[in-house]
Amino acid sequence: MRAALSWKRLRRRLRYWLNHSERQRLLMEEMEFHVESMAKELVAQGMSETDARSAAHRKFGNMTQKSEEARSTWVARWISDLAQDLRHSFRGMRRDYGFAAFAVIIAGLGIGASSTVFSIVNALLLRPLPLRDPGRLVSISNIDDFTAMQTEYFSDLRELNQSFSDLAGWSAFYRPGDNQLTGAGEPERLTSVPVTGNFFTLLGVQPTIGRSFTAEECQARYSAPPAMLLSYSFWRRRFDSDPNVVGRKLTLNNHPVTIVGVLPASFDFASIFAPGISIDIFIPWPLNDKTKPSGNTMKVVGRLKPGATIQAARAEFSMLGEQLRTRHPERNGLEPHLMPLAQRVSGRVAPALFVLASAVGVVMLIVCANLSNLQLARLAGRQKELAMRAALGAGRSRLLRQMLTESVALSFCGAVLGLVLAIAGTRELVHLHAFNLPLLESVRVDGNALAFTVLAAVGSGVLFGLLPALRVSALSLCEELQDASRGSSGSKRHAWVRDSLVVSELAFACILLVGAGLLIRSFLRVLDVNLGFQPERAAALRIDPSFRIRSSAEQNAFIDDIQRRARSVHGILAAGITDVLPLRDDRGWAVAARGQVYEKGHQPEAFIRVVSDGYFEAAGISLRAGRDFTERDRSSSERVVVVNETMARTLWPGQDPLGQMITTDGGRRVVGVVADTRHESLEMAGGLEMYLPMRQTADYAAMQLVVRTALPPDSLAAELRTALRPVDPNLPVREFQTFQDLVDRAVSPRRFLVLLLTGFAAFALILASLGIYAVISFSVSQRVQEFGIRMALGASASELQRRIVLRTLGLAALGLALGMAGSRVLSSALASLLFGITTGDPLTFIEVGTLLVAVAAVAGYIPAWKASRIDPMVALRSS
Amino acid sequence: MGTEKPKADLLPGTLDMLVLKILMRGHLHGYAIAQLIQQLSDDLLRVEEGSLYPALQRLELNGWIDGEWGLSANNRRARFYKLTTDGRKHLAEASARYRQVTGAVARIMGFA
Numbered sequence: 001m002r003a004a005l006s007w008k009r010l011r012r013r014l015r016y017w018l019n020h021s022e023r024q025r026l027l028m029e030e031m032e033f034h035v036e037s038m039a040k041e042l043v044a045q046g047m048s049e050t051d052a053r054s055a056a057h058r059k060f061g062n063m064t065q066k067s068e069e070a071r072s073t074w075v076a077r078w079i080s081d082l083a084q085d086l087r088h089s090f091r092g093m094r095r096d097y098g099f100a101a102f103a104v105i106i107a108g109l110g111i112g113a114s115s116t117v118f119s120i121v122n123a124l125l126l127r128p129l130p131l132r133d134p135g136r137l138v139s140i141s142n143i144d145d146f147t148a149m150q151t152e153y154f155s156d157l158r159e160l161n162q163s164f165s166d167l168a169g170w171s172a173f174y175r176p177g178d179n180q181l182t183g184a185g186e187p188e189r190l191t192s193v194p195v196t197g198n199f200f201t202l203l204g205v206q207p208t209i210g211r212s213f214t215a216e217e218c219q220a221r222y223s224a225p226p227a228m229l230l231s232y233s234f235w236r237r238r239f240d241s242d243p244n245v246v247g248r249k250l251t252l253n254n255h256p257v258t259i260v261g262v263l264p265a266s267f268d269f270a271s272i273f274a275p276g277i278s279i280d281i282f283i284p285w286p287l288n289d290k291t292k293p294s295g296n297t298m299k300v301v302g303r304l305k306p307g308a309t310i311q312a313a314r315a316e317f318s319m320l321g322e323q324l325r326t327r328h329p330e331r332n333g334l335e336p337h338l339m340p341l342a343q344r345v346s347g348r349v350a351p352a353l354f355v356l357a358s359a360v361g362v363v364m365l366i367v368c369a370n371l372s373n374l375q376l377a378r379l380a381g382r383q384k385e386l387a388m389r390a391a392l393g394a395g396r397s398r399l400l401r402q403m404l405t406e407s408v409a410l411s412f413c414g415a416v417l418g419l420v421l422a423i424a425g426t427r428e429l430v431h432l433h434a435f436n437l438p439l440l441e442s443v444r445v446d447g448n449a450l451a452f453t454v455l456a457a458v459g460s461g462v463l464f465g466l467l468p469a470l471r472v473s474a475l476s477l478c479e480e481l482q483d484a485s486r487g488s489s490g491s492k493r494h495a496w497v498r499d500s501l502v503v504s505e506l507a508f509a510c511i512l513l514v515g516a517g518l519l520i521r522s523f524l525r526v527l528d529v530n531l532g533f534q535p536e537r538a539a540a541l542r543i544d545p546s547f548r549i550r551s552s553a554e555q556n557a558f559i560d561d562i563q564r565r566a567r568s569v570h571g572i573l574a575a576g577i578t579d580v581l582p583l584r585d586d587r588g589w590a591v592a593a594r595g596q597v598y599e600k601g602h603q604p605e606a607f608i609r610v611v612s613d614g615y616f617e618a619a620g621i622s623l624r625a626g627r628d629f630t631e632r633d634r635s636s637s638e639r640v641v642v643v644n645e646t647m648a649r650t651l652w653p654g655q656d657p658l659g660q661m662i663t664t665d666g667g668r669r670v671v672g673v674v675a676d677t678r679h680e681s682l683e684m685a686g687g688l689e690m691y692l693p694m695r696q697t698a699d700y701a702a703m704q705l706v707v708r709t710a711l712p713p714d715s716l717a718a719e720l721r722t723a724l725r726p727v728d729p730n731l732p733v734r735e736f737q738t739f740q741d742l743v744d745r746a747v748s749p750r751r752f753l754v755l756l757l758t759g760f761a762a763f764a765l766i767l768a769s770l771g772i773y774a775v776i777s778f779s780v781s782q783r784v785q786e787f788g789i790r791m792a793l794g795a796s797a798s799e800l801q802r803r804i805v806l807r808t809l810g811l812a813a814l815g816l817a818l819g820m821a822g823s824r825v826l827s828s829a830l831a832s833l834l835f836g837i838t839t840g841d842p843l844t845f846i847e848v849g850t851l852l853v854a855v856a857a858v859a860g861y862i863p864a865w866k867a868s869r870i871d872p873m874v875a876l877r878s879s
Numbered sequence: 880m881g882t883e884k885p886k887a888d889l890l891p892g893t894l895d896m897l898v899l900k901i902l903m904r905g906h907l908h909g910y911a912i913a914q915l916i917q918q919l920s921d922d923l924l925r926v927e928e929g930s931l932y933p934a935l936q937r938l939e940l941n942g943w944i945d946g947e948w949g950l951s952a953n954n955r956r957a958r959f960y961k962l963t964t965d966g967r968k969h970l971a972e973a974s975a976r977y978r979q980v981t982g983a984v985a986r987i988m989g990f991a
Contacts, residue, residue, distance in 0.1 A: 008942055016940070026948075027932070030909060030958045033951070034928060037910040040953075060928050 035060050085405035092406065093413075099378060100410065103371050107414025107460060109763060110367035112421030115445065115453045117360040117756075119426045121353050122452075123443040124346045130266050130442065132204020133303075137341035138310055140167070140300040140317070142334060145344070148172035148296045151287055153334050154196075156324055157300075163313035164302035168202040170195040171285060172299045175585050175702060176277055177542045180730075182251045187730050188238070189542055190252075191277060192228070193269060194285035200229075200263070202303050208232070210246035210261025213284040217260070224255040225283035232265040234280040254548065257283075271441045272345055273299075295587075296332055301341060314338045345438050351832050352753045358829075359515060359760045362508045364456070368464040369505045370767045375407065375468035376498050377778045386472055400469045407465025408458060415457035422449065437749055467497060495779065502768075502775045503815040509761070509768035510819025510852055511826060516754070516761035517844040518830055518837065523754045525836030526747055532644075532677030532686065533582055534620025535739035539713035540581055540704045541720065546730035549698075552635040556695055558727070559612050560631065565723045566707055571716055574708040576615030579700035582679045582739070583746040591690060593651040594661040604650055606643075606664075606688035607679060610700040613693070616642075616674060618706040619739070626658045626672030633693040640696070641668035644676045644689035665692065665699075682746055683835050706739075713738045753833065765851075768815075769859045776808050777863035788872040797868035804867055808860025809853065816852055820845060894926065894934050895943075896977060899962060899970040902944060908957040909935060935960065943969050 016023055035056045042052035093100035128134045140157075142149040151169070158167040170193055177189035197218035200207070207229060217227040230238075230245070239245045248259045263269075269279045304313060317336035325334050339347075346353075379386070386399065423445050430441055445453075543562060549555045559577060566575035580586060591606040592598060613629040616622075624645060633640055641662060648657035648670070660670045679686045694700065705724075709716050717736040724731055744751075780787070787800060827839040837844070901907065901915050912935075913926045938944045943966030951957040962970070 009940060012940055012942065026958070027936075029956065031928070031932060033908065033955055033957045034910045034913075036955065037951075 031060070082405065085402045086409060088402065089406040089409040093410070096378070099374060100413075103374065103410045104413045104417060106367050106370060106767060107411045107457075108417030108421065110364050111411070111415050111418030111453060111456050111460065112425065113418075113760065113763070114360045114364055114456050115418055115422035115449055116425040116429075117356050118452045119422060119443050119445055119449045120429070121357055122446070122448055124349055124437070124439050125353060126448070127442070129272060129342055129345065129439075130268070131272075134342060135340075136304040137203070138164070138302045138304060138313065139339050139341045139344040140302055141337045141339070141344075142296060143337070145337060145339065148299050149334060149336075150294070150296055150332055151285075151298050152328070152331060153324060154298050154300055155287055157317070157320060157336070160320055161302075161313075161316060163304060163308045163316050165305045166198055166202050167300055167302040168196050168199040169285070169298040169300045170199060170273070171297060173297050173585075173587065173701070174279075178702065179281070180253055180544065180546055182254075182546065182730060185238075187546065190234075190280040192252075192281045192283050193279055194222070194225075194283050196285050196287065199282075202301065203267075205263060205267045207261035208264045209243055210259070212261060218284040218286055219288070220284070220286055222286055222289045223253070225252070225257060227260045227284060228252065228257050229282040230259060230262045231269065231279050231281065232263055232267070233278060235262045238280075252281075252283075254546070268441055271439050310338055310340060349437060349749065351829075352749065355515065355830060355833065356753065356756055358826075359512055359757055362512055363760050363764055364460055366505050366508045366764050366767050366771075368460050369501045369508070370771045371407070371410070371460075371464040372467045373498050373501045373505075373771055373774060375403075375464065376471065376501075377774060379468055379471060380778070380782070399472050403469035403472050404462060404465045407468070408461030411457045411461035411464070414460075415453050418456075419445070419450075419453055422453070437752065467501075471497070498775050498778070499811060502771045502811055503818065505768040505771045506812060506815025506852065506856070507819035507822060509764040510816055510848060511823045512757070512761040512764045513848040513851065514819070514823035514827060514844060515830060516757045517848050518827060518834055518839065518841060519750075519754045519757055521837050521841060521844055522833065522835040523747070523750055526682050526750060529678060529682050531582075531682070531743070532621060532675045532679075533739070534708075535743045537709050537711075537713060538619055538706060538739040539709065539717075540578075540706045540737050540739070541717075541724075542702065543577070543705045543724065543728075543731060544703045545728050547728065552695070552698075555698070556631075556634060559695060561727050562705060562724065563612065563614060565727060566705060566720060569716060569719050569723050571710045572707050572720070573710055574614055574617040576618040576706055577612040577694055578615050578619070578704050578706055579610040579694075579702050580679075581704055581706075581737070581742060582619070582677055583681065583742045585702075586680060589664060589690075591647070591651070591662055591664045591688065594663050594667070596651070604647075604688055606647055606690040607686070608690055608692065610692045610694050610697055612695065615691075615706060618708045620708065621677060622675045624673045624675060626670070628672060629691075629693040629695075631695070634695045637696075639666065639668045640671045640693060641665075642672040642674055642691040643670055644674055644686065646676050646686065647688040647690060648673050650688055662690075664690075665697070668692070682743070750833075765855060768852075769855045772808060772811060772856050773859040773862060775811075776804060776860045777866070779807075780804065780863045780867045784867075784870060787867055787870050788874075791870065792872040801861070801864040801868045804864035805857060805860050808856055808864075812853055812856030812860075815856075816849055819852075820849065823848075892973065893977070894930060895938060896970065896973040897924075897926075898931075898934055898938060899943060899966055899973070902960055902962045902966070903970070906947075906949070906959040906961045908951060908959050910957075912960070938966070941969075942966075 035053075038056035038059065039049075039052040042055055043049055047055065129137070131137060140149075141147055142153075154167065154169050161167070174191065174193045176191045179190045179192045181188045181190050197213045197215060200212045210229075212229065213227055217225070220226045235241060235245065245259050246261060249256055250259065251257070263282070269282075270277050302313075304310065317338060321334045321336045325331075426443050426445055429443050545558055549558060562577065563575050566572055586607055588605045588607050590603045592603060598604070611629065613631050613633070616628055626642070629640070629642065643651075643657060651657070651662070652660050657670050657673055662668050662670070674689075674691070676686045677689065678684070679689065692699075707713070707716070707720065714736070720736075790800065791797070823845070824840060831839050897916055898912055901912050901919075904915075907915070909928075909931055913928065913931055916924055916926050935944070935946070939946055939960075943963055944960045945963055946958050946960050948956060949959045
């Protein structure tokens with residue numbers, strides 16, 4: 001009954017509110033009638049008409065106000081209050097635009113940073129992968145999280161397993177610029193990914209134009225795919241989005257190939273499976289072709305059957321793995337590792353994102369503390385206004401609401417600015433191809449980010465408005481009126497609130513600074529790592545000939561020609577050829593020293609590089625013992641190998657490696673030992689490395705000319721191109737990659753994190769120092785009289801300064817102590833991101849402490865200096 | 880002095896109850912309600928117009944009274960209010976509560 005009643009009332013209220021202007025008019029008419037009746041009675045009592053009328057009006061009072069009062073019962077009251085509060089807030093903002101602008105800017109920066117980070121987290125972790133039903137997709141690797149498997153195993157697993165509706169594979173060994181496109185316009189090196197025929201169907205990707213591969217197209221030869229699919233970006237770049245491109249015949253690696261389809265823009269293979277590399281085309285991978293590459297070459301993804309779980313699939317696959325291993329002792333090892341695809345894609349960046357999100361949360365807290373503090377300071381100036389409002393009958397809750405409306409309105413203005421910043425920020429991010437992060441291209445401010453921004457605005461508005469609002473609603477009229485007349489006592493009593501806000505700001509800033517400091521020092525350590533090669537002034541150019549090399553004599557002639565011409569270019573100091581570039585591509589073989597028996601599963605593996613004479617010099621890899629390759633190391637001479645120090649130590653511990661034999665690759669004699677390089681990443685030691693002379697093998701997939709230059713490499717690119725043109729007029733020499741680029745790319749995720757976190761920490765430091773400055777100058781301004789008296793009584797200016805600076809440092813010390821303790825606890829979350837230092841790195845903590853104290857001292861000294869210049873006479877008189 | 884400020888001295892909700900009670904007599908406009916309260920209390924209670932109209936709006940919003948436009952005795956458009964069924968029910972509850980409270984007050988004051 002009660003519920004029904006209040007429902008009826010609500011409906012009535014709504015109806016009244018909807019046609020409130022009509023009701024207002026009627027109410028006025030009703031009251032008009034009342035006044036007239038009163039006047040009539042007064043006339044009847046003998047008053048004159050006009051007198052009666054004015055008397056009645058006097059008695060009735062202000063009719064508009066009365067109607068307002070009457071109206072307030074039926075206009076949903078809070079709406080009108082809200083409107084009034086908003087009007088009031090904006091009027092206040094106009095009046096105090098300095099404060100408003102400051103509040104909007106820092107709230108905007110904070111919210112902008114939060115929304116940007118949220119957009120990144122959203123794209124990388126929260127949003128489902130842009131594939132059909134991505135939750136059922138599982139990545140299947142071998143032995144560890146990165147290793148691929150043999151295609152034979154793929155075929156077996158695909159046939160035998162019960163958990164997946166299908167498995168699809170793609171090559172783990174495609175490399176940028178592996179393919180050469182000729183015949184249509186400028187020759188160009190393309191990056192292609194060989195995929196199994198069902199790859200796109202399994203992922204749920206439909207070509208926008210044309211079709212996917214047919215079974216027949218998947219039966220051809222590996223080296224001569226008859227069909228290819230274009231990626232959307234390549235289609236746009238090379239073919240100007242020509243819809244008639246399907247069916248066109250082009251020449252790929254001297255073989256005819258037909259374009260059968262174009263993939264949709266929404267499918268960005270690279271951003272999911274190979275961050276930072278842009279893929280141009282996809283080609284079919286014939287599984288039964290004997291010429292396909294052997295070894296662990298295939299990466300596998302599966303789609304779980306409805307109802308199947310990944311746990312059950314894991315159990316099944318470890319069983320299948322064991323069966324297949326025993327059935328095929330001739331193959332490589334197989335230990336299937338299953339992981340949800342989404343986790344495989346962004347799991348690696350999750351810790352960094354977690355740190356970023358926490359950091360931006362802390363920044364927001366500092367922003368709120370700062371604004372809260374400012375609001376409290378402003379209250380002092382508004383005491384009279386508020387006391388007046390209270391005296392005129394504004395209730396506690398009304399005042400509380402007004403203060404909150406004010407702060408939320410401010411933070412909403414900030415949110416508008418923040419949104420602009422976030423949109424600009426995410427746009428900027430998307431174009432940072434230098435950053436080697438998955439899904440970065442899909443970062444944008446979407447509906448979720450918008451909702452997040454609104455929440456952040458409301459949340460921060462309430463958070464920073466709450467303390468001042470509570471303070472206002474708790475204020476007693478009497479106290480305030482007294483306070484207004486005397487000027488200081490009330491705020492002094494509440495000084496601890498503001499002090500603790502400043503202390504917490506400092507503590508938070510300290511935590512951020514320690515985090516940023518640890519990451520910066522790790523970053524510097526990483527940059528400081530001995531790479532084993534010298535990236536400065538080294539660059540690589542892809543030079544695979546467009547014609548087929550048929551004999552080793554032809555190969556020798558090509559290598560000689562290229563190296564001679566390259567070395568003849570003025571400014572090129574050294575030139576050599578390699579098949580893989582450091583920090584970009586790799587392959588590994590099992591190796592064995594002759595006469596050594598290794599337990600199964602314990603045979604050492606080495607990374608293989610096929611290089612020509614002159615490569616070590618060009619890359620800056622130093623020779624430690626023996627000799628470099630020479631042009632006399634040919635197929636007709638003894639088969640030789642150069643190993644790195646780790647390999648020499650591992651295979652021949654305590655012996656001289658020179659002259660030793662390895663059984664790998666048909667047996668080779670060690671003629672030299674070179675320094676270890678960081679080939680896989682800057683953070684990881686390179687492991688065993690082995691260099692084969694290019695003139696003695698045909699087992700390489702690419703030729704990269706590496707040159708060492710006297711001038712910055714870019715200035716020589718054009719000249720080098722001209723010099724090489726006569727060797728092969730079809731040589732597409734688009735890609736000229738400096739080694740420094742390779743290094744920069746490898747450290748880009750780390751740089752990304754360091755940049756953002758340093759930005760946040762700097763912002764936090766600025767806010768905290770502003771906070772401490774504001775609190776100290778406020779307390780100084782509140783105590784002008786006291787200082788005046790002290791100085792009149794003989795206190796010296798320096799003594800006064802010392803007192804104020806000491807108080808500042810006291811606050812700073814407290815904040816620092818809390819922040820340091822917090823950092824010590826929280827920094828363990830950073831452990832996986834650090835390199836070369838511990839989470840408790842004393843130097844970082846000391847530096848941060850010094851920085852914070854220094855900043856606090858400066859922030860406190862300025863008001864102290866001002867205070868010491870107070871003229872006692874003026875100060876005393878001002879009361 | 881006390882009689883000058885009946886509003887402040889009335890128990891909360893009393894004005895609403897008085898208005899409802901007056902409306903038991905039939906359809907009345909605001910002015911008539913004010914007049915009647917004054918007359919029936921022997922000029923002791925004077926309803927301020929500033930309280931009367933918000934009270935009428937409130938009562939209408941709660942569904943206890945209904946307002947209708949009609950013509951006054953001297954042919955002027957005026958708004959007449961009448962008691963609804965809900966209003967009657969509420970009046971009964973309110974007067975019972977009022978009786979209890981005033982009875983209790985009277986006992987304490989030794990009037991009874």
